[in-house]
Amino acid sequence: MNRTITMNLNGIIFHIEEDAYDKLNKYLSTIKGYFKDSEGRDEIMSDIEARIAEMLSEKVSSTKQAVLLTDVESVIGIMGKPEDFADDSERKGSSEKSESSSEKNRASYPNSKRRRVFRDTDDKILGGVCAGVANYFDFDPLWLRAAFAISFFVFGSGFLLYIILWIIIPSAKTTAEKLEMRGEKVDVNNIGKAVNEEFEDFKKKMKDFGHEVNSKENKEKLKTSAQKATEFIGDVFHNMIHVFGKIVAFFLLFIGIVLMIALLATIFGSGTISVFNTSTSTIHYSLYEFCSTVLPGSLPIILVVIALVLFIGIPLSAMIYFGIRHLFGIKQKNKIVKYFFNSLWLIGLCMMIYIGIKIGNDFSEEATVREKIEITQPSTNLLSLDLKALPDDDIDATYYHHRKHKIDLGDWAVILKDENSFRLGYPSMSIQPSETDSFQLIAVKNSNGRNKKEATSYANNIDYTITQKDSVITFNNYFDIKSNDKLRAQDLKLILRVPVGKTIFLSKRMEKIIYNIENVSNTLDGDMVNRRWKMTKQGLECVDCDGLEIKHKHKTGAY
Amino acid sequence: MNIENTKAQMKKGVLEFCILSVLSSGDQYPSEIIEKLKDAKLIVVEGTLYPLLMRLKNDGLLSYRWEESLSGPPRKYYKLTPVGKQYLKELKTSWNELVEAVNKTIEKK
Known part of the structure; x- marks a missing residue:
């Protein structure tokens, strides 16, 4: 149900729906505005109104009494847009007035x-x-x-x-x-010119505005000029926003293209994912290597590639798209393309979630395997513990060659050692008192997996070796896993059991792997190295910490 | 340079001539004139006509009279003034010359 308005057009009474009336009214006043400066405007208007009335009266009948919006629209379609015919009269008009108004038309x-x-x-x-x-x-x-x-x-x-x-x-x-x-x-000059034109137009409008205020025009006219003035101020702002928008669009486009190239390079090229290891060095790791180590065997890598392209590539494309559109002022919209890409992105999102769940599922079970590492008891009561020199030092050619395949995240490192095995680092070591009178070294291997069996198998596959020379045990920085094993949070903890009364020496390098070693003086791990520690009934006690002891105690007190 | 503009200008030049020609066969009111021009595809939107009629009237080429209509309000019937008739005659001659000249130019190519 719609409200109708009674309208008199050229002497004919019409019942017209409200929205239709608004449209018609707006149309007529726009035409009026266009003929503002022509002579005989009122006559033209009454002719036009008469014609519209004639056409509308054909649209109503005794069964359809009201004029609808569609009727008005079809009439407007027949009559044409004001600018279609206003130009004619104004440009052809010989008076100065119409010439200036045609220029105004151009300027607007x-x-x-x-x-x-x-x-x-x-x-x-x-x-x-x-x-x-x-x-x-x-x-x-x-x-x-x-x-x-x-x-x-x-x-x-x-x-x-x-x-x-x-x-x-x-x-x-x-x-x-x-x-x-x-x-x-399109260049800076033109933009300047356009802005200038707008400004001139604005000045003119203001002048007209003042003029109209001064002349004893009725309130309604005043209102329309005021509206025009505000409209124009709006235009100026619009222009400023426009220029700003172009700058933003340019950056959007630039960043979008750069990231897109990076994405494509990562996927299709030999490009690598860069992990910032420290502030000065980066480690590169190819997407495929990474996927092959993390993805569950049932998921093909291509799935990840597609998901990445959709999930990241589409927003990047959108950035480029909007950048270009805004930069070149393309107004055409393509809804189908929009929906198409939106749904593709959603598919990408779903794939990412699916992959995430699949991977997460592979971590659902945890298994621990304890294994004793054979060591020979030292002939003296002292056992020295040392860590193999850092990888950077122990440059064996193979290792160096594969150095680029390394991810180092804090205490955790992955190295592609060779075809058959991976190296993960670092193990962590703790020291406990031994129940027997001999040193014991126990490896606690830990892994996650899809199920208990898989997790246990991964844990068992963790391979760790030490070297022992007389009373010196040299630990490895890394433990190895099989190369076809997936990375499932494999972890290695070493427990050294020290019999009461026997002493150990921690080398400086051991700092890397010792973790929270309890001792009588509550000395921190970092301060325990380069010293001898004797196992007593109370726990580890420093043998050669004289002079430092007070400092440590003080330090401990402070905590 | 705007081709739509050029096209419009070309049409506009002859539009006056055509209106006058249409009216030479008798008095008519705007809807009838529009009908004929539309048939000839000379105008697309009707709005174009009114300002033109107005100008021709102001220039003294046309005059109009009101006539009662059976189906509604009185209608405005336009007719050629003697000046208009003279004007039309001259336009006709120059049109024929123009057509000939233009055709010649085009065919020479």
């Missing part, structure tokens, strides 16, 4: 002659993208084509960009669009 549409970017389908090789963009910037499309052709081979990034451009840049279909494509060059 400063963009009408400005150049816009279109695909030049008359000069195309693929989609006319290069020709169109070259037209826009005024250079030979050959260069752009060459650049694109080359970039096709850079992980296909150019290809993707080309497709995006193809989708978003409309082709120049009508002759008018073709002319617009080669229209006035």
Whole structure:
């Protein structure tokens, strides 16, 4: 149900629906505005009104009494837009007045002659993208084509960009669009000119406004001028936002393209994921290597690649898309493309979640395997503990070669040692009193897995060796796992059992692996190295800490 | 340079001539004139006509009279003034010359 208004148009009474009335009213007042400066405006208006009345009266009958919005729209369609016919009278008018008003018309549409970017389908090789963009910037499309052709081979990034451009840049279909494509060059001068034009127009409007205020015009007219003035202030703001928007769009586009190349390089090229190890060095690790070690065997790597392309690539494409659209002022919207990409992104998201769950599932069970590492008892009561020199020092050629395949995250490192095994670091070591009178070294191997059996098997596959020379045990920085084993949070803890009355020496390097070793003086791990420690009934007691002891005690007290 | 503009200008030039020609066969009111021009595809939107009629009237080429209509309010019937008739005659001559000249130019190509 709709409310109707009774309207008198050229002496005929119409019942017209409210929205239809608004539309018609707006239409008529726009026309009125266009003929403002023409002589005989009222007469033209009454002619137009008469014609509209005639057409509307054909639309109503005794069964359909009200004028609907669609009726008004069809009438407006027949009559045409004000600008279609207002131009005629104003430009052809011989008076000075109409000349100035036609100029005003032009000024209020400063963009009408400005150049816009279109695909030049008359000069195309693929989609006319290069020709169109070259037209826009005024250079030979050959260069752009060459650049694109080359970039096709850079992980296909150019290809993707080309497709995006193809989708978003409309082709120049009508002759008018073709002319617009080669229209006035867009440069700083032009932008300045446009702003200037707007400003002149604004000044003029203000002058008119003042004029109209001064003349004893009625309130309604005053209102419309005030509206125009506010509209114009709005326009100025709009322009400022516009310029700002272009800058943002440029950055959006730039960042989008850079990230897109990075993504494509990671996926299709030999590019690597860089992990910032320290502030000065980075470690590179290829996506495929990473996937093969983490992904459950049932998930193909291609799935991850697709998920990544969809999940990350689509937002990046969107960045490029909006950047280009805004930069070149392309107004055309493509809803289908939008929904298509939105749903693709959602698919990507679902795939990511699925992969996440699959991987998470592989960590659901935990298993621990304890194993005794054989050591020979030292001939004296002293056992020296040392850590193999750092990998950087123990450059064996193979290791060095594979150095790039290393991820180091704090205390945890992964190295692709050779075809058969991985190395993970570091183990952690604790010291406990021994119940027997001999030293014992126990390896506690820990792993996660999809089920208990798998976790146990992964734990068993952890391989750790030490070397012993007389009373010196040298620990390894890394423990190895089989290369076809997945990374499932494998971890190695070493427990050294020291019999009461026997002494151990911790080398400086041991600092890396000892973890929370309890001792009588509550000395911190870092301060325990380079000293001898004797196991007493109370626990480890420092043998050669004289002079330092007080300091440590003091330190402990402070805690 | 705007081709739509050029096209419009071309049409507009002859539009006056056509209106006058249409009216030469008798007095008519705007809807009838529109009908004929639309048939000839000379105008697309009706709004174009009114300002033109107004100008022709102001220039003294046309005049109008009100006539009662059976189906509604009185209608405005336009007719050619003697000046208009003279004007039309001259336009006709120059149109024929123009057509000939233009055709010649085009065919020479």
